[in-house]
Amino acid sequence: MEDIFHLIREGNSLSFRSWVECIDNDFNLVDDHGFSLLHWACWDGHLNIVEILVNKGAKINSLNKCEDTPLHNACQNNHLNVALYLLKNKANINAVNFHGNSPLHYACHYDYQELALNLIQNGALLNKCNKYNQTPIDLCRDEFKEVLIKITQNLNIDLNRIPFRQDSSSRISRQKSKEAYFPTQQNINIDELPVEKMIATNHGGTIWKGYWQENEVSIKVLKIKESSQRIASLFNQESKRLRIFNAANILPVLGTCVSLPDLIIVSPYMNLGSLYSILHVENDLDFELDFNCLVNFANGIARGMDFLHNLEPMLLNFNLNSKHVMIDDDLTPKLNMSDCKFSFSEKVKIFNPAWMAPETLRKKTDDINKKSADMWSFGVILWELFTKKVPFGEFSPMQCGILISRDGLRLELPVNMSVHIQKLIKICMNEESAKRPKFEMILPILEKLKK
Structure with missing residues (x-):
């Protein structure tokens, strides 16, 4: 950990690029003062x-x-x-720190005039007070203060003082608690995992909220038919590939715990839960599921899938659906690696056929193009995002699987849905799997959809 912060401070971009490409390395690491790698790179001005x-x-x-x-x-x-x-890249220009100072407060205090003017041009507030009832203008030297007052008069900028207010509900303030450093160990002792409460139970296992190294974590106890040293060995071996820390849209497995008969997966805890729960379960959300938010969800999921598809060898045991996408406090969607199947998992039963490509319900696994099948699943998620409905929610999983694979049951596109979204869904859910695009091809389309 000390070595990577040293690389950042000295601006060694070549060595840093090699470090960050390793999936075991977490680019959101923080030091003892809560400085992330990005904090230090900005502090030292290493733009690259x-x-x-x-x-x-x-x-x-x-x-x-x-x-x-x-x-x-x-x-x-x-x-x-x-x-x-x-x-x-959408940094919050009026964010305030513990003292109530915005970035503009510092630019004015240190007499960084060109920087201050650029901040003002980009929307920085000149009348926002810090904890000590000082606005950025109050901190300026007299000559620059006169310049800024003339600018405000010419641009008709309101200089009525905005009192300092600690906005504890803001999403940006909540990010601080999520920036925690997780040790990079693979094996965790059961005694290190105090449990707070059960979150959910499903076909994959029972999920609990708990703590590890003073961090909130999700603790998943797998449901398995048999428990043996052979299964435990496979579990430890296969879970290593799920520890992906260098991708923004992947929720990694932090570590595992074998306490036979239990096999346990530990992941970062996501307070907002899954995309499925946000869309379909009554929640007291403090954000709007507007068009741009939904596009951002889709864009993040596509980026995560593009990352998985480019792994060598490719990760084949992640099935894309909204239940397997978790949402971080900053509204970043993350593909949940703890939902990946293991080689010893039950293979016969299909639990979420509504999101699966028709060919996956008819053919053997070896005869399926996994990348094309994932693109169909993404198309279903697009439909789900922009209708806010459960796909084929009126059918049981068994009925749904039969109707999709045998009877041609398909999702209907509402007439009031955006034409651009309709076209993208049709492309993703092409009946001919070979004609479906790759995720890298639809990322530019999703970027253009942002308002």
């Missing part, structure tokens, strides 16, 4: 490393222990190019 981290999906608005965002750190050290890049 900032670009790598942002493109990988590092949390751009994460908070350190003083509640600084990476944009705060860039502005504290007058790194204009880094600040502009962060803003281009």
